[in-house]
Amino acid sequence: MTRRIARLFGRGGDLNPRNMRLGVWAWLIQRISGLVLVVFVVAHVVAISQASLVTKGPLFTLLDGLRNPFWYVDRTALAVDLLMLGIIAFHGMNGIRIVLFDTGIGVGLRSHKVIFWIVIAIAVVASGLVIYYGLPMLGGT
Amino acid sequence: MLLVVILGVHLWLANFGQASSSLRAVLGVVLLGLALFHGLNGVRTVIFDFNIGAQGHKFTTMLLLLLGVVSLLFGMYGLWPLIVGG
Numbered sequence: 001m002t003r004r005i006a007r008l009f010g011r012g013g014d015l016n017p018r019n020m021r022l023g024v025w026a027w028l029i030q031r032i033s034g035l036v037l038v039v040f041v042v043a044h045v046v047a048i049s050q051a052s053l054v055t056k057g058p059l060f061t062l063l064d065g066l067r068n069p070f071w072y073v074d075r076t077a078l079a080v081d082l083l084m085l086g087i088i089a090f091h092g093m094n095g096i097r098i099v100l101f102d103t104g105i106g107v108g109l110r111s112h113k114v115i116f117w118i119v120i121a122i123a124v125v126a127s128g129l130v131i132y133y134g135l136p137m138l139g140g141t
Numbered sequence: 142m143l144l145v146v147i148l149g150v151h152l153w154l155a156n157f158g159q160a161s162s163s164l165r166a167v168l169g170v171v172l173l174g175l176a177l178f179h180g181l182n183g184v185r186t187v188i189f190d191f192n193i194g195a196q197g198h199k200f201t202t203m204l205l206l207l208l209g210v211v212s213l214l215f216g217m218y219g220l221w222p223l224i225v226g227g
Contacts, residue, residue, distance in 0.1 A: 031187060038180040045173070045212055049219030092145040099142060130152055 022113055026094055033091045040084050085130060089123035144179055147172045166220060173216045181205045 009016035014024055097119045100106050106115035151172055154165060188201050 031183075034180065034183045035187065038184055041176050041180055042212055045216040045219060049215050088148065092148060096142065096145060126149075 022116060026097075026116060030091060030094050030098075033087045036087055037084075037091055040087075082131065085127050086123075089127045090120070093119040093123040093126075144172075144175045147175065169220045170217060173220070174213060177209045177212055177216075181209045 012019065014020070015028070020028075094116075097106070097115055100115060101112070106112050147168060150168060154168070182205075185201055185205050189198060193201065
């Protein structure tokens, strides 16, 4: 297994899991989550626009129609939405960390790690607040 | 940075819904445009990392630009009831 990984990524390769440190993991997850979010944004736009195609009336009425299937009836869709919320929170907060890094804040190795865990904590708290306040209002339990 | 702020407002409004239709429409269109540009530009960067050559760069940029414009128009169609004040 170790030999196979070394052959795939190179023994000293940056993407060899044995060599990967926190910063490389953050970079890799940022890229993968970004690609996932592009698909999600397009799917989100299509879902809202489909509602406009089949129902006439104010957008709030259309969104009400979307709320139940997305948040309550279909548990799988709810799980996907919650997963997307987590991915969005991670991607957004890690993006802010990268901007801070680019502007010279948190450049040292230690502060780099500290800021990473601070932004992750903010992402977890923000996701928790959205779930805590948002979910009961949307019919979930 | 702006995208994170507007996304936060978007999530807040989606859950608590205290804003006029015109403000929602403006926020919706701005968020849509920023998200599409940021996302598709990110896809472009990832594709460019695979050494696809100058022709490939041009083709990828044009393809993603087209996809972005179509998605923006489709998204604005979805937001139309807000834009026209429904």
